[in-house]
Structures are given as structure tokens and as C-alpha cells.
Amino acid sequence: MKIVTQVKLMPEADHAAALSLTLRTVNExxxxxxxxxxxxxxxxxxxxRKHTYAELRSRGLGAQAAQHTIKKVRDAYTTLKANIKAGNLGKPGxxxxxxxxxxxxxxxxxxAHPYDDRCLSWQYDAQTVSIWTTTGRIRNIPFVCSSDALKLLREHRxxxxxxxxxxxxxxxxAVCDVPEAEQYEPDGFIGVDLGIAGIATASTGYKAAGRGLNRHRRxxxxxxxxxxxxxxxxxxxRLKNRRRKEQRHAANTNHIIAKTIVTEAERTSAGISLEELKGIRQRVRLRKPWGHLPAGGWGRVALHSWAFAQLGDFIVYKARRAGVPVVFVDPAYTSQQCSECGHxxxxxxxxxxxxTCRNCGVVAHADRNASRNVARKGEAAWTAGRESRVPATP
Known part of the structure; x- marks a missing residue:
């Protein structure tokens, strides 16, 4: 499993100028x-490469830097073609x-510009790097990161x-290749219902309320x-300094939510059942004011800028590292179905x-009821998948 780890460089003024010049040169x-x-x-x-390599070398790029620049350009066009084919850039015309x-x-x-081990070397004990620039190789540039990130780099970069x-x-x-833990046989499933007023509600009772985060974003x-x-x-x-503050705050919140859910699943030997995220913005609507979330401008901003996919990705990769089984289920009618009688x-x-169930009369929190339905669907999907792999009796 490949994950990325970010470290912050602490170069001196002249080294920072060399790094800045290098990025501008390679991108030009x-x-x-x-x-x-x-x-x-x-x-x-x-x-x-035959049409560009010699010119790139004459512009001051090293052999590896020139190769990486050519590959970066070709990859950019591959990505553009894939986005056009998928319709991510709009309809034809x-x-x-x-x-x-x-x-x-x-x-x-x-x-960003890529570096391989020929252009960049790490000294983990000293927490420094040696890196190629257009003005020559710079050695012993300090970097800072958390102890967990340093351990990840040392063992899996x-x-x-x-x-x-x-x-x-x-x-x-840096890219780290982390081995996945062996997946255990789950003893039940924890359903997770995603929403706006409540970011994530688990069938175990855990609820990550969206009120505080929405208030911060507003x-x-x-x-x-x-x-x-x-x-x-x-x-x-000031706008430039604050432009990523909300993004970092939301990502940190999603990390905390994902870690809490995965830890609880691992502690109870349970699996995690998540909603399929495709079409979630069509399913979650703001036709009427939702308490502290008024319909209109802010409601639409909260809905369409919500990091649904990021939270799902965080849960999945943390679960894979812990060996927790994860299944995705169709959330259709989970908010309308009673988790007690099925009506x-x-x-x-x-x-x-x-x-409020019109059949049995049970009254429950809507998100909690939906999360229980998601959990039941997850358990059924897991059982069906296991049975499909059992060879038929002759």
C-alpha cells in the first residue's frame, strides 16, 4: 500500500534561493x-525525449532532471486525456x-518536481537531505516532521x-510502500452514515458533529x-496566507474521525461498512433549512465543498494498515428504512x-438509524462475498 509523507525543509537563505531557482528553471x-x-x-x-533532451540539458538541467521533466510533461498529457475522456472537463463543445x-x-x-535517489538522498539520523539544484548539489539541508512520519520514512520510503x-x-x-496487515474475519460490522449536519455517524453511537466545523468554515x-x-x-x-487554512483544518478533522472509527472497529474485531460515495451530492439535498445550516448560498457551499471522498479514503487506508475489513454498500433507502422492523x-x-417508524412506532436519531441499516447491508455484502468464493459441492 502506497501512502505519502510530507516533511518541511529548513534551508538557509542562499539554499532557499537555489531551490526556488531550480523549481522555476525546471518548470520553465x-x-x-x-x-x-x-x-x-x-x-x-x-x-x-529525442526532440527535447538536448535542449533541456543546455538549459542547465542535469541528466536525471531532464528525464524527469520529460516524463512529467508526458504524464500531464496522459492525465489531461483521461480527464477529457471521463468528462471531468465538461461536455464536448x-x-x-x-x-x-x-x-x-x-x-x-x-x-512540484520529482526527485529520485540519484538526485536526492536522505540522512534520517541527522534529519537532513542532500538535493540536486541547478547551481549544484546542496548538502545537509535540515527537515522537520513528526516522529511517526520519520519512522515511516526510515522503514518504508x-x-x-x-x-x-x-x-x-x-x-x-515522499512515497512510502507500507505493507498491509493481514485482514481478520470480522465479528459484525460498524455502519458509517455520512452527512452534513453530522459528518459521520457510526452504528456504535459515535457521532462526529459537523456543527463546529461548519461554524469554522462559515x-x-x-x-x-x-x-x-x-x-x-x-x-x-492575508488572503494568500489563509487560503489553505480551511483545507488543513478539514483534513485534520477527517483524520481524527477516521482514526476514531478504525480504532473502535479494531478494538471490537468488527468490519466497517461505508456508503458508496458516487452520487452523494445528488442524494444529500438542502431543500429546506437544516437547523444551523440555512438553505441557499451557505448550504450549497457546505454541501459541494465537503470532503466526502477524503474522509472515505482516510478510513480505507487506515483500515488497511490495521487489517480491518471494509465494504462499500448502496445507501439507497437507508434513511427511510426502519432498522428495527425493516419498514x-x-x-x-x-x-x-x-x-419515526410509521409501522412499529420506534423513534430514533435519523443518522443513527441510517448507520445501523448501513451496517446490516455491509454484513450481508460481506457474507455474500464469502459465500461466492466457496466452491460448489459436487
Whole structure:
């Protein structure tokens, strides 16, 4: 299982200038190579290398840096083609899709650049790196990270690492190949219902309320609007400094939620049943005000900028590291079906938070009821999958 680990570099002023110059040089060269690829109909990597390698070397790139630049360009066009085919850039004839397909791919001056072990070496005991730049190799650049990240790097780092610059700060993002734990036979399943008012509600009783995070995000949205309305240099500087703050806050919250759910599943030897995320924004609607989430502008922002996929990915990779089985189920009618008697009726959902069964009269929290239905579906899916692998009796 491949995961990434990020460390922060702490270079001196002259070393920081060299790293910045290197990123700008390789990305300027990548833009030139991208124009060549576009003019020649995006040839294969080997053919593109014949047309660009000598020029890239003359621009000050080392042999490995030139090779990585060519591969980065070719990979960018492969990704663009896949996005167009999947419809991620709009329908045929749309402005966005037309614009993307009628001009070369461009790379930002501070865009990430890959390094392999020939261009980058790690000294874990000293917590330093030695890295190639266009002005020569720089040695003993300190880096900082958590103790867990350092252990992960020391034991499992493998393959390339990307150098990136964010607001004048340099980071290395390293790929680690972590072995998966052996999956155990689950004793039941924990269902997880995803939503807006409650980010994640588990059938065990755990609930990650979305009220605090939504309140934080709304404050950030209001602050951005005020700063954008001012339009002064200081306001733009503050916007730049805060632009990733909400993203980091949400990612940290998702990490905490995922770790809590996986730890509980591992402790009880249970599996985890998750909703299929495809079409979740069509299933979760804001037709009426939901308590602290008014319908309209903010409700739509909360719905369409919610990190559903990120939370699901965090749960899956943490579960795989712990050996916890995970299944995905169709969440259809889980919010309308009674987890006690199985009666399904649209009228059972009395409100956003209240579930009242019209058949047996049970009253429960709507998200808790849905999570129990998700758990039951997960157990049925796991059993069906196990039975399908049992050879038929002759």
C-alpha cells in the first residue's frame, strides 16, 4: 500500500534561493517541452525525449532532471486525456473542454518536481537531505516532521519524492510502500452514515458533529468575502496566507474521525461498512433549512465543498494498515428504512434529525438509524462475498 509523507525543509537563505531557482528553471523547461509535445501531437515519451533532451540539458538541467521533466510533461498529457475522456472537463463543445484541448499544458513556476535517489538522498539520523539544484548539489539541508512520519520514512520510503514550494516554504513529499496487515474475519460490522449536519455517524453511537466545523468554515468564508471586498495589498496578503487554512483544518478533522472509527472497529474485531460515495451530492439535498445550516448560498457551499471522498479514503487506508475489513454498500433507502422492523417509507423521516417508524412506532436519531441499516447491508455484502468464493459441492 502506497501512502505519502510530507516533511518541511529548513534551508538557509542562499539554499532557499537555489531551490526556488531550480523549481522555476525546471518548470520553465517543462513549459517549453510541453509546447513541443503539443506541436508534434503529443508523441510517446521516447520520441519526445529525442526532440527535447538536448535542449533541456543546455538549459542547465542535469541528466536525471531532464528525464524527469520529460516524463512529467508526458504524464500531464496522459492525465489531461483521461480527464477529457471521463468528462471531468465538461461536455464536448464546452468552453473549458475546448480551452484545455486547444493549447499546451502549462506548469506553474513553483509546481512540484520529482526527485529520485540519484538526485536526492536522505540522512534520517541527522534529519537532513542532500538535493540536486541547478547551481549544484546542496548538502545537509535540515527537515522537520513528526516522529511517526520519520519512522515511516526510515522503514518504508520507496521511489520518488516531490519538491514543492508553498508561499516561500519548501516541502518534500515522499512515497512510502507500507505493507498491509493481514485482514481478520470480522465479528459484525460498524455502519458509517455520512452527512452534513453530522459528518459521520457510526452504528456504535459515535457521532462526529459537523456543527463546529461548519461554524469554522462559515467564519472563514465571511472573512474571505470581507478581504476580497477591500482589495488592498494587505488584504490580498492575508488572503494568500489563509487560503489553505480551511483545507488543513478539514483534513485534520477527517483524520481524527477516521482514526476514531478504525480504532473502535479494531478494538471490537468488527468490519466497517461505508456508503458508496458516487452520487452523494445528488442524494444529500438542502431543500429546506437544516437547523444551523440555512438553505441557499451557505448550504450549497457546505454541501459541494465537503470532503466526502477524503474522509472515505482516510478510513480505507487506515483500515488497511490495521487489517480491518471494509465494504462499500448502496445507501439507497437507508434513511427511510426502519432498522428495527425493516419498514421503508418516505414519511418515516419526520425531520433532518428525527426518525419515526410509521409501522412499529420506534423513534430514533435519523443518522443513527441510517448507520445501523448501513451496517446490516455491509454484513450481508460481506457474507455474500464469502459465500461466492466457496466452491460448489459436487
Amino acid at each position: 523547461a517543462a513549459n517549453w517541452a510541453s509546447a513541443v509535445a503539443f506541436e508534434r501531437g503529443v508523441p510517446r515519451e521516447y520520441e519526445l 464546452s468552453k473549458r473542454r475546448t480551452r484545455a484541448g486547444t493549447k499546451p499544458v502549462l506548469f506553474r513556476p513553483e509546481a 520507496q521511489g520518488e519524492s516531490d519538491l514543492i514550494e508553498r508561499d516561500g516554504v519548501f516541502y518534500l513529499v 467564519r472563514q468564508l465571511d472573512l474571505r468575502r470581507k478581504l476580497q471586498a477591500k482589495g488592498t495589498k494587505s488584504a490580498k496578503r 421503508t417509507d418516505k414519511k418515516n423521516r419526520a425531520g433532518q434529525a428525527v426518525f
